[in-house]
Amino acid sequence: MTEARGFRAFPVRSRRRHHTWWGTEWIQAMEDTAVDSGLTKRGRRIAADGRIGPITVSPGRVAAVLDGACQTAVTVEALSGNAWAALVAEASVQSGHLAALLDGYLPHALSGLVPGIGDLDAQCSCDDWGNPCQHAAALCYQTAWLLDGDPSLLLLLRGRSMEELTAAIAEHRANPPVCLTDPDDPTPTTLAAEAFARPVPPLPEPPPPATEELRLLSIEPPPGIDAGALYGAAATAVTRARLLLAAG
Template sequence: MTAARGFAAFAPQRAGARFATSWWGRAWVKAMEDTSLDHGLLRKGRTYAKAGQLGPITVSPGRIAAVSESEYDTVVRVEQLTDAAWERFLDQVAAKAGHIAALLDRDMPHDLVQAAEDAAVPLLPAVGDLEPECSCPDWGHPCKHAAALCYQVSWLLDADPFVLLLMRGRGEDELIEALQQRDAPAPPPSRLGTPAAEAFAIGVAPLPEPPPFDVAFTPPALDDNPGVNVAALAVLAASAAGRARELLLRGRLPELTEYQDRVRLAAEHDLDLGLDSAVTAWRYGGADGLDVLETAWTPPRRDLARAQAQLAAGWEGEQPPQAEAWRNRWTLGDLQLRYGRDGRWYPFARREDQWWPAGPPERDPALLGGH
């Protein structure tokens, strides 16, 4: 059986400390918060977590546990993967060398999680996948102690995604050993192409003769071609190279409209196209930042209620400023927070008679509220 891992108790944190910075850590927090029916208990849980009011944390297959300062036993149970699901997960890891390297570098690639989901292996928890238990008399689900435990575990997940895999049933040593003993998956019988042994047996075909070279011919320089804008061509070439690199890293690229692509080019290559605010928004948040700049929409009430609780928690018992709310935009004096469709809050500052993008987005609006 996989041994449990113990982690020392967290010391008290500063008031504005963030809980999850990695995308998989944020998914963990979201699963817990979406399960909660009481935002007040979540707020207390955040305060408990930042104040360091939990003891050492133990992570083992299917559970995380800690003891609060009030000596309540707190446990959060996580469904373990079956042996068949682990085999499918190992298939996905072994299918790409970069997956193994990323995990050892304490990173959880998006495409690995997506490939696992496609193989019916849910790595990240969803709503209802976390089962909190606590010996305290609070009837909350989760109570403030279980919520604090989940918030602190998000810090552990940020530092090491193997913590998530351990909760799902297997630890780092066990997984690495299984991968070292694993052969690459055999190709399906219907796969097209020639087996490698047959291809190598054919040998190397002779190269054709080089084409004739006219020593009197000199290719014209691009500068001499009146139909070519050399500067624009250089920008397009650099953009294509950058997009190709991003495609290799992520495995996919979002589809952009002609306008979005024009803003992207101006932002990435310092082009003066008269799109100043749009370029600033893109540099802070990409296509999502541009959408927040130009589009107002009505978020789900649950998201706004969670943000209200986060904003109140950021003031640690003080009265937060009153926000003037309209759809996805909250105005606090000379600061405006806009909620994006990506689940992040974007800060805007007043510049004369318009609102201007003022910084990168955050999941927690309290980190942008000026406190």
């Protein structure tokens, strides 16, 4: 089971102005859904003022106590089975992806780890009506600082670990899937390489030219549209289509 990790409180004046792309995306996911931008601005100041206690990162949750009283948490859903399989497949394409993550960099190919708009849920014991409140916003900013230094924390937040990812990549490379199938659809799926290798079948014979008299369906025109003009435009379109078919 993936274990929680604890981090010391950031000291006063720990403001960070430059973020990694994944730290920036984390903050964007919070700010773009904020009800009150004033609360997020106050949260940014709180993050820099050293009012947040030690931070605990656990599967699906990052939590801290602010000002010694407000219990604040930000939650994010764990990766689904399909999302995890897609992440493992992407990470298996190049060995450099895993090496980069171990070295403290998150490749864009693994962007599925980063929460998007609407993926973060704030909880706090304060009386603020905003979502997130200033305390949860502050926690989000400091969490981004942690993610800047260690993007593997995104794996922990998503309910996984580096050990699981490493093992899954090794398994994927040792036993690559023959084809991808929908578990709800028993019909086998053809690999793309196999499909492209097949010869192109001949086109079917063109339909015989129309010889009967032109007849259009009677359709009630919308309000404000001249019925005669609509019929004439349809007749012109059908006639041109017939000429194009006849000409091959």
